[in-house]
Amino acid sequence: MTSRSRARRSVFYEMAGLLVFAAPILYGMIGPLHLFGTLSVFPYGLPDTPLFWWPLTCWPILIVFGVWGLTGLWITDKTPLSGPWLLGITGTLCLSALIADMGGGVALYADRIVVRDLNRFSVAQETLWLKDVRSVSLLCDKTTRYVRRGGSKRLPDAAEYRVSFANGRVVNLTEGDYKTRVQARWLKAMTTVDARLSANGVPRRLSPDQDPAIYGQCLNLFTDDFAPQDRAAYTYLFSPDAPK
DSSP states (O other), rough: OOHHHHHHHHHHHHHHHHHHHHHHHOOOOOOOOGGGGGTOOGGGGGSSSOOEEEEEEOOOOOOHHHHHHHHHHHTTTTSHHHHHHHHHHHHHHHHHEEEEHHHOOOOOOSSSSEEOGGGGOOOEEEEEEEGEEEEEEEEEEEHHHHSSSSOOOOOOHHEEEEEEETOEEEEEEEEOOOOOHHHHHHHHHHHHHHHHHHHHHOOOOTTOOOOOOHHHHHHHTTTSSSOGGHHHHHHHOOOOOOOO
């Protein structure tokens, strides 16, 4: 092998390593979930049209993808086949992450919640009935990260509306990738769900580890994300029941 060929191969391996390192970062920035489920197949498996649905990120495969990206720089040029192997494995992981993200999601109905959560290492679609809900737990910025450190100003990143079922299953109805531009639709659906839960006598309480003062500060950060006519509904949705 000539010195020129060796130089070209070295550059190829270096570029392959950098691509492997950048791939999970780029996927996280412009992946299918950031298109609000444009590529998701989750809604096509639903029994009927929901009030609102959103996709879920499959974190295990994304973490594996990220760890592989870090190792890509380390093993570049360690073996004669490192470049092709790096690109092949990276492509496989990217495709796996895409398929996983396309399959998961949460759908809200007036009487039930339908979930496919691949983070639970299952592809099964669950139907959870609102009549089986036992409690609702509310949180917002319990670590003060968003209030005091200027973190992401997205409601799904900071607030939680946890629904606990009789079988022990807990679903956070603010978890997922839906953008501020569609929060009005999410709020309308959540208002319907919350009304059903209230009619069933389900208590709505702050989580035991939630600081009430921080909770109020946190919720105030997102008031302007909603149109003036929706702000009362938003405030009510996250207002705990009065102690009895």
